[in-house]
Amino acid sequence: xxxxxxxxxxxxxxxxxxxxxxxxxxxxxxxxxxxxxxxxxxxxxxxxxxxxxxxxxxxxxxxxxxxxxxxxxxxxxxxxxxxxxxxxxxxxxxxxxxxxxxxxxxxxxxxxxxxxxxxxxxxx
Numbered sequence: 001x002x003x004x005x006x007x008x009x010x011x012x013x014x015x016x017x018x019x020x021x022x023x024x025x026x027x028x029x030x031x032x033x034x035x036x037x038x039x040x041x042x043x044x045x046x047x048x049x050x051x052x053x054x055x056x057x058x059x060x061x062x063x064x065x066x067x068x069x070x071x072x073x074x075x076x077x078x079x080x081x082x083x084x085x086x087x088x089x090x091x092x093x094x095x096x097x098x099x100x101x102x103x104x105x106x107x108x109x110x111x112x113x114x115x116x117x118x119x120x121x122x123x124x
């Protein structure tokens with residue numbers, strides 16, 4: 001029984017037990033960290049990092065930095081909402097599997113909403 005409970009509460013990664021709660025906090029925090037260089041306009045045009053669309057890649061550097069800054073803000077907001085949910089939700093919901101499910105859904109929904117808002121801004 002003790003082994004079963006331990007398995008439910010932790011994840012083994014590369015021989016080390018990592019709390020699932022830690023992973024719920026780590027994912028949004030990484031999103032926020034990834035967004036900071038985009039917001040600060042520190043990422044030049046490249047093939048790996050940033051919002052790489054035909055429009056941004058073919059456009060001017062000014063356009064690249066503007067679009068990546070706006071996208072970075074959207075990612076940062078989504079990460080912030082998810083981080084807040086990951087910290088507060090376990091206080092109100094006792095079932096660990098429900099917490100993981102709800103936090104995952106909040107992460108995806110906040111990313112879709114934030115990116116959707118940025119897309120609507122550019123429809124003009």
